[in-house]
Structures are given as C-alpha cells and as structure tokens.
Amino acid sequence: MTCCSSGIGLADAGRESRCTPAELALASRDLGGGLRQSTLSVPEMHCASCIRSLEKSLSAVDGVELARANLSTRTVVVNWRTKSGQAPDLIGTLAGVGYSSHLPSSEVDGEDRVQAHLLRALAVAGFCAMNIMLLSVSVWAGADVGTRQAFHLLSAGLALPAILYAGSSFYISAWRAIMHGRMNMDVPISVGVLLSFGLSVYDTVTNAPQAYFEAGTSLLFVLLGGRLLDHTMRSKAKSAVAGLARLMPQGANVVSDDGSVDYLPLADVRPGMRLLVTAGGRVPTDGIVVEGRSELDASLVTGESAWKPIDPDSEVRAGEINRGGPFMFKSSVAPGDSLLSEMANMLAAAEDGRSHYRRLADRAASLYAPVVHFLSFLAFAGWLYASGDIHRALTIAIAVLVITCPCALGLAVPMVQVVLARRLFDRGVMATDGSAFERLAEIDIVVFDKTGTLTTGESALLNSHQITDARLAIAGSMGRLSGHPLSKALRLAQTKSGLEVVAFDGVQEIAGFGLEATIGADIYRLGRRNWAATPDAPPIVSPASSVILSKNDEALAEFVFGETIRPGAAGLVQALRSKRIDVQILSGDSQQAVASIACSVGIERFEPELLPGDKVRAITDLQSKGRKVLMVGDGINDAPSLRAAYVSMAPASASDIGRSAADFVFLDSNLSVVFDAMEAARKAARLVKQNFGLAVVYNALSLPLALAGFVTPLMAAVAMSTSSILVVANALRLAAPVAEKSRDQALRSSQLAEVAI
Known part of the structure; x- marks a missing residue:
C-alpha cells in the first residue's frame, strides 16, 4: 500500500x-x-x-x-x-x-470515484492474479515443455490488463513526478511492477522453466487491496470539515427594502443584509434578529441540546436550526467569516499541524526515494557480481524496491492527527494548529481565568424561589426593556418560570438608577434600593448584588444575583489533581470575588486584581521554572496571556480576539471537555511513538531480509501493506472513547453545575 x-x-x-x-x-x-x-x-x-x-x-x-x-x-x-x-x-x-x-466544491463525488476506481482495479488485478496462479500450479507440478509454454503465454495475456489498467494509477503518478523533476513513492512501485512483468515476458520468450506473471499481478492486487483499505480507514477518520460544509445552506432568503424576498447564493450574502429564516431552516451566517420570535437548535455551535429562545436583538450564528416560526435577522459578517466557517478553518488547521513528530516523519520520508533506489541498485549489482545470475539479481532488486516503501512512516503522525481532530470535534473541541496536540500532552499546570471561564460570565438570579410569580413577572417584564446584565438575568428567570409578559402603560430607563414603569396610577421601580424604595425600607435579604422592585415607593421584593459556576468546573479541578497537575487562578477581579469562586471549585492558589500584563508575567515566571502552562481564558484582556502560555484554550463564548489567540476552542459549556482533550492528547502522543516504533521495526527487519534474497516481490508487497495497515489501525484506536471510566469518576462532582455564588 x-x-x-x-x-x-x-x-x-x-x-x-x-x-x-x-x-x-x-x-x-x-x-x-x-x-x-x-x-x-x-x-x-x-x-x-x-x-x-x-x-x-x-x-x-x-x-x-x-x-x-x-x-x-x-x-x-x-x-x-x-x-x-x-x-x-x-x-x-x-x-x-x-x-x-481547482476551487473547492463538494468532495463527496470525488471520494466516491476514488473508491469506485479502486474497486474496479482491485477486481481486475484479483481476477487476473487468481487465474494466473491456477495456471502456475500446473507449471510448478512439472508440466511438459509444450504445456508449460502455452500456460506461460496464457498467463502473459491475463497479466496484460492487470498491468495496463490496475497499475495505471501508479504509472500516472510516477510519470508526473519524474516529468516535473520530482520523486515520489510510486516511482519504485512502478519500476518494480514493470520490471517483474518484463522479466516474465523475457522468460516466456526464451522458454525458461519459470515465469513470474503471478508476482506482478499479485503485487498489484495486494497494493490495491491495501490502498482500498487505507482509503476506507481514512474515510472513517475523515475530517469533519466536509461535514461542516454540508451543514451550510447553499443560499439565503434576502429581504429587499421593498419587502420582496430573493434567494441568493451564499457567496453573494454580505454584512448588513436582512435575511429570512423559515421554519426548519438553518441560519446561513451570524447576525442579530430584527423581527420575529422563535427557538433555535444551537447544539452544533454550543453543544447544548436545549433549544434557545430568540427575539429581537438576540444573536444568531451560522449552523443553528430554526425550530419555531420564521424570523428575520441582519447579517453581521459574510458567511465565510461566520463562527461555523471559523470552526471549519480551525479543524482543518488542526489536522495538518507541523508538530515535531510530523517534521521528523516528513524528513525521514523525503530520504526515501534516493536511498531506496541506491539500495536496490546495490542489491542488483552485488547479487549479479556474486552469482552471475541476472534473473535472480533483478528479482531481489525488485523486492528491495517494494519492501522499503516508508508508507508506515509517512502515515505515523498524520493519521493520528486526523483521528484526534475528529475525536475532539465530536466532543466539541477544535484546535487552531495540529502541533498544539503535542504540547497539550506535556502540560503540568493549568491556569484559569475566572469570569467567563470558571464562571459563565453571566449573572444569575439566586433567590427566585423566594419571589412570588406575580412580582417575578413584573420585574422580568421590566427587564425585557433594558440591556443591563441583571435585567437579562431577570428575563431568563421569567422565561424559565413560564410567566406571561406584563404590559405597561409606559417604561423609561433612568441611567445609573434603574427602570420605572407605570400601570394606571401605580408606579413600579426596579433598581437601586435608595432610589426604588423609601430609604428606611428594611432589606428582605442581606444585600449582595441586588436590586429592589417597588410599587409606589414600597418595596415588594429584593432580587439577589451572583455568578454562575460553569458546569463541570469543580469536577475538572479534582480530575486534574488526580493526574498530579497543579491548578491556579489568575484574575483581574477583586480578592473577595476570586476567593469565593476558588473555594467553590476547590482551587487553593489564586491571584486577584491582576492587569493583563501581570497575568503574562505570572505565566512567564512559571515557564521560566520549567513548567508547561495550559492557560484557559476567554476575554480580550486574556489574549496576551493565552499567547504567552505553552498551550491555551478558550470557550466559544470568548471574544473574537480571545478565540484567535487560543490554541484550542471548546464549544461545550461543561469544562469537562478540557480534561477530555488532555487525555486524548496524551493517548495520541503514545500512539505516535508506537507508530514510529512499528515503522522502524518493520524497516529494520525487512530490509536485511530483502537484501539477503529471502523476500520475493509478492512477499515484499504483503509486508509493506501489512505495516501500513497496522499503523493506520493503531491510529484508529484513538477514535474509541477516551478515559470514559476515569473521567466519569473524577468528574462526578460536576453535578454541582449551575451552583451560584
């Protein structure tokens, strides 16, 4: 192969x-x-x-x-x-x-044609090889001279279609390479097959006792069989990039200024256009809703199975599916710059990163052509000198050409990278560079940002169970008319409770104080205590981050808010410690806020009130001591530290700058994916070393045997294909679930999800 x-x-x-x-x-x-x-x-x-x-x-x-x-x-x-x-x-x-x-298009048909051609070529080579083998049995059994000559001629006729058709792909590739001054792995394969056939024709013409037509055709059969298996395995571990591309619609419904709707190709969609998404349709690009309400299946983008409600001013992203009624949104980016396209670009980059191992394998493979041709010539010259038998010398030279193909070495690293990229994509993790996998396997300390990383970055209503439905409905309805983060938390609480929206006669937002609404002669206020209610109003709950709802200056309820810890955070810390990996927080937030989150997730070491430069210096200090730092952060202020770290991760909810600075981006809101990625990277590193070992052992054993004359061309083809299949199959072991048992045990405490501080 x-x-x-x-x-x-x-x-x-x-x-x-x-x-x-x-x-x-x-x-x-x-x-x-x-x-x-x-x-x-x-x-x-x-x-x-x-x-x-x-x-x-x-x-x-x-x-x-x-x-x-x-x-x-x-x-x-x-x-x-x-x-x-x-x-x-x-x-x-x-x-x-x-x-x-050519410009990229759908690759499905191309992949089908490859497989169809391989199947046809394999069938031709197999049919010819089997019949030639049957004819050879009589020759080996001692047929008389006339019968032997007839069978050799029949074998030559059977071998011809196999050599011309089944072997054409090898010859075309080799000829192109030679014509452009290059050498590739098909050159010696082609030389070996053609030499084997030519030698057999010569033996037939000279009425020699033996001919080797079965060797050339069987060689092609084994090579094509190995290639078909390799193609099938590669398809199984195929990049998810093509799959992501198929998730995108081919066009979009563009709404003109006069209200008419035109269906345009996706490539013609520009930022600022108003787009209509029908029920069941997929969002073509990122944007902001301007009209309509619905629910979206955002599992592809966020990893969350629950549908998210949208209304005017809600953000939508490419790839999300409309599960409700039609809505209109204004595109904010071109389709090629959407989050889904960004995901595809990151995944493609991850699969072909130039890691240390990859560069090592590439350098070794580059030496193949000159070395193998020299060894083949050396074997031919040496055996011709030692035995004087040109026939035997050519046979051994052919075997050397075939058996030394470094396919196993060439596949050792890229196959692991492709399988790993697909494995992590299924878990919602993508890399911007394949070499990051190698670095991730080496980390010994994880540094977290707090807001947006260990926490969701959003406020949550903590005491909704203490608020009556009527008062929560009023506060949530008022919050719908404000963009304040606490107003958003009230809206979410109202939506989760299934409460209806209250209609007001009028609502106004007073900057720095809160919201004021009227229903008839009643005045409702939602905001600061000393503004919403009379100064002597007693607190209903000990004040933390809170707002007061009042009616005609009389306090009705106090809403208390806190940060929501990201699901899986506490379990991740425990899992990291079980692997003897240190954990630390670097945050720009206050001492009290950082200490509270650190205590909740079980992190002992933390540094609060840090500027971006302070975070970079802290990471640099750790790395100067030989530590391999994984930085997990999300904000614009984290971008310098993400770049400074040995390897870095950011959630998909991070800022554009934060995502661009990170080596990995994870879509799942649950932090357990960080542990999954680390375990997968460590297993991948082990598999790469195993693949290198398999390739080295194969060449160390096979080459001396071929040079010594103990290997026929057919045996060489079988050995070469077997080594490549072993390497690919070993890489596919990574597709199995990664450390599920240990992860489930270590992350059991991730049931603390949605714990609020």
Missing part, C-alpha cells in the same frame, strides 16, 4: 478550474490589512513529498506570504498580498509542478 496516488488523477484533472486570477481574488477571504486567503483543492496530493513540493512552489510566488497544504482534505491554503489586489497565478504555479487544482 502506498499513499502517493488516487487512481483518478486524470479524471480530476478535467475538473481543474479555469478561473482567472481576478476570479480567484473574488473567491478569496479578506483577512484584513490587504491580506487575503485562497483555498484550492489539489486532488493529486497524497504524501509528505507532495506537501513539501506544493508549499515550496507556492511560497516562491511573488505576493504569497504563507502556503499550507492539508493532506487530509487535499487542499492548500494560501495567504497572499498584492498591490493590485489581483491574486497571483496559483493554479498555473501548481500546474507547473505537476498538480491540477
């Missing part, structure tokens, strides 16, 4: 986009400051050598600042900046080094 060709290279070449640089610029993404990003599909990218060639050729183009190839999705992302604003000739550059490319 090899990783260098798909078998449909010519078919895919026909799909190459003929778009001009101007059209490519229109399809690019604006990153700000004149920097733009273009993504191209490169279906003929199949190994580390391809990645290196693509990135090297594109990086040499004027205006290109970054080129990053992704083997999993077979795409290349290019960041470019030109004075004219016109895109560089990226497609022409790739064509110049032997790769057809």
Whole structure:
C-alpha cells in the first residue's frame, strides 16, 4: 500500500478550474490589512513529498506570504498580498509542478470515484492474479515443455490488463513526478511492477522453466487491496470539515427594502443584509434578529441540546436550526467569516499541524526515494557480481524496491492527527494548529481565568424561589426593556418560570438608577434600593448584588444575583489533581470575588486584581521554572496571556480576539471537555511513538531480509501493506472513547453545575 496516488488523477484533472486570477481574488477571504486567503483543492496530493513540493512552489510566488497544504482534505491554503489586489497565478504555479487544482466544491463525488476506481482495479488485478496462479500450479507440478509454454503465454495475456489498467494509477503518478523533476513513492512501485512483468515476458520468450506473471499481478492486487483499505480507514477518520460544509445552506432568503424576498447564493450574502429564516431552516451566517420570535437548535455551535429562545436583538450564528416560526435577522459578517466557517478553518488547521513528530516523519520520508533506489541498485549489482545470475539479481532488486516503501512512516503522525481532530470535534473541541496536540500532552499546570471561564460570565438570579410569580413577572417584564446584565438575568428567570409578559402603560430607563414603569396610577421601580424604595425600607435579604422592585415607593421584593459556576468546573479541578497537575487562578477581579469562586471549585492558589500584563508575567515566571502552562481564558484582556502560555484554550463564548489567540476552542459549556482533550492528547502522543516504533521495526527487519534474497516481490508487497495497515489501525484506536471510566469518576462532582455564588 502506498499513499502517493488516487487512481483518478486524470479524471480530476478535467475538473481543474479555469478561473482567472481576478476570479480567484473574488473567491478569496479578506483577512484584513490587504491580506487575503485562497483555498484550492489539489486532488493529486497524497504524501509528505507532495506537501513539501506544493508549499515550496507556492511560497516562491511573488505576493504569497504563507502556503499550507492539508493532506487530509487535499487542499492548500494560501495567504497572499498584492498591490493590485489581483491574486497571483496559483493554479498555473501548481500546474507547473505537476498538480491540477481547482476551487473547492463538494468532495463527496470525488471520494466516491476514488473508491469506485479502486474497486474496479482491485477486481481486475484479483481476477487476473487468481487465474494466473491456477495456471502456475500446473507449471510448478512439472508440466511438459509444450504445456508449460502455452500456460506461460496464457498467463502473459491475463497479466496484460492487470498491468495496463490496475497499475495505471501508479504509472500516472510516477510519470508526473519524474516529468516535473520530482520523486515520489510510486516511482519504485512502478519500476518494480514493470520490471517483474518484463522479466516474465523475457522468460516466456526464451522458454525458461519459470515465469513470474503471478508476482506482478499479485503485487498489484495486494497494493490495491491495501490502498482500498487505507482509503476506507481514512474515510472513517475523515475530517469533519466536509461535514461542516454540508451543514451550510447553499443560499439565503434576502429581504429587499421593498419587502420582496430573493434567494441568493451564499457567496453573494454580505454584512448588513436582512435575511429570512423559515421554519426548519438553518441560519446561513451570524447576525442579530430584527423581527420575529422563535427557538433555535444551537447544539452544533454550543453543544447544548436545549433549544434557545430568540427575539429581537438576540444573536444568531451560522449552523443553528430554526425550530419555531420564521424570523428575520441582519447579517453581521459574510458567511465565510461566520463562527461555523471559523470552526471549519480551525479543524482543518488542526489536522495538518507541523508538530515535531510530523517534521521528523516528513524528513525521514523525503530520504526515501534516493536511498531506496541506491539500495536496490546495490542489491542488483552485488547479487549479479556474486552469482552471475541476472534473473535472480533483478528479482531481489525488485523486492528491495517494494519492501522499503516508508508508507508506515509517512502515515505515523498524520493519521493520528486526523483521528484526534475528529475525536475532539465530536466532543466539541477544535484546535487552531495540529502541533498544539503535542504540547497539550506535556502540560503540568493549568491556569484559569475566572469570569467567563470558571464562571459563565453571566449573572444569575439566586433567590427566585423566594419571589412570588406575580412580582417575578413584573420585574422580568421590566427587564425585557433594558440591556443591563441583571435585567437579562431577570428575563431568563421569567422565561424559565413560564410567566406571561406584563404590559405597561409606559417604561423609561433612568441611567445609573434603574427602570420605572407605570400601570394606571401605580408606579413600579426596579433598581437601586435608595432610589426604588423609601430609604428606611428594611432589606428582605442581606444585600449582595441586588436590586429592589417597588410599587409606589414600597418595596415588594429584593432580587439577589451572583455568578454562575460553569458546569463541570469543580469536577475538572479534582480530575486534574488526580493526574498530579497543579491548578491556579489568575484574575483581574477583586480578592473577595476570586476567593469565593476558588473555594467553590476547590482551587487553593489564586491571584486577584491582576492587569493583563501581570497575568503574562505570572505565566512567564512559571515557564521560566520549567513548567508547561495550559492557560484557559476567554476575554480580550486574556489574549496576551493565552499567547504567552505553552498551550491555551478558550470557550466559544470568548471574544473574537480571545478565540484567535487560543490554541484550542471548546464549544461545550461543561469544562469537562478540557480534561477530555488532555487525555486524548496524551493517548495520541503514545500512539505516535508506537507508530514510529512499528515503522522502524518493520524497516529494520525487512530490509536485511530483502537484501539477503529471502523476500520475493509478492512477499515484499504483503509486508509493506501489512505495516501500513497496522499503523493506520493503531491510529484508529484513538477514535474509541477516551478515559470514559476515569473521567466519569473524577468528574462526578460536576453535578454541582449551575451552583451560584
């Protein structure tokens, strides 16, 4: 099995986009400051050598600042900046080094064609190989000269379609590489198959006792079988990027100024447009509701299964499903800049990060072609000199060519990264760089921000059980007319209680004091105690963060608020301690507020009242002592410390700057996903080392045997495919649930969710 060709290279070449640089610029993404990003599909990218060639050729183009190839999705992302604003000739550059490319589209059909071609080629090779093997039985059993010659000729006729059709994908890939001055893993495979067939034809013509048609056809059968299995395994561990793309609608209902509705392609949607989402429809981009009320299934974005209610001024995000009536919203970003697109970009980056292990494997694989050809030539020359038998020397050289293919080494790291990225995506965690996985496995201390990280960042009504429904309905209805965080908490409490909205004759917000509403001759106030009620009104509850509801200056109820601890926070701290990982809080909040949260979740060490620079210095001090710090934060003020940490995480609710600064973003509101990500990263690190060990042991054992003449070409093909299958199968072990038993035990106390301070 090899990783260098798909078998449909010519078919895919026909799909190459003929778009001009101007059209490519229109399809690019604006990153700000004149920097733009273009993504191209490169279906003929199949190994580390391809990645290196693509990135090297594109990086040499004027205006290109970054080129990053992704083997999993077979795409290349290019960041470019030109004075004219016109895109560089990226497609022409790739064509110049032997790769057809086009703008990305649905890859489902392409994947189906790959599998269909592999199945057909495997069937042809299998049919031919089995029949040739049957004919060979008679030859091996001692058939007379005439029968033997006839069977050899029949075998040659059967081998021809296998060599020409089943082996075509190898030859096409090898020829392209050679014509553009490159070497890839299919070159020695092609040489081995063709040499084996040519040697057998020579033996048939010279009426030799033996021919080796079954070796060449069986070699193709085994290689194609391994490739089909590899393709199936890769599909099983396939990037979720394509899945995310399929979740997006193909267009959006755009509402014009005159009220008419036009259905436009998603690419034509711009910020500021009013979009209509019908019942059951999916939100096409991020925006703010301007008309209508409904409920949204936001499980894709937030990980929460409960539907969220929306009304005017509510925020909606791409990928959410409308489970209620139609509503209209104003788009705030282009679809390509939505949170769902950001998720896809992060996931794609995670799957192809250049970690230390990945760079090591790439360097080793790059030595393959020159080394294996030298060893094959050395084996041929040595055996020809030692035995004088050119036939035997060629057979051994062919076996060396085949058995030394470093597919297992080339797959050791990327397969683990792809499976890990998918595993964590299923848990709602995405990485901005695959190398972050490697760093996450090494951390020994976790530093948390408080507000928005250990807590949800939102106020919650603590004493709703002490408030009558009538008074909660009045306060919640007044809160609907204010954007204050405490008003939002009152609205949520009213909604959860299922109370109806109270209609007022008039409502006004008095800055710095609160809300005043009238119903007939009655005046209701909601706000500060010394404003809402008479100064001598006794407190109903000991004052914390609270507001008073009064009627005609008489206090009716006091609403007490506090921060809501994020679900799973206390359990996460216990789980980290069980793994001997230190935990600490760095916060800009007051001593009392930080101490209260730290006590509730079980963290002993904390530093309050810190400025952003103070947090960075604290993290730098820890790392100067050799500590590997994981920083978990969410705010704009946390961005410097997220960048300073060895590895960092942020919730999806974090600011845009905070998410951009973090190495990981998690969608689930439950902090247990942090522990899951750490355990998965540690297991992935172990699997990478195991894969390296398998690849090294395979080459250490197989190469001496091949050089010594103990391996036939057929045995070499079986051994090579087996080693690659073992590496891929070992990586797929990561797809199993990660440390579920220990996590469930360690996080049992996460039932403290929604505990309020």
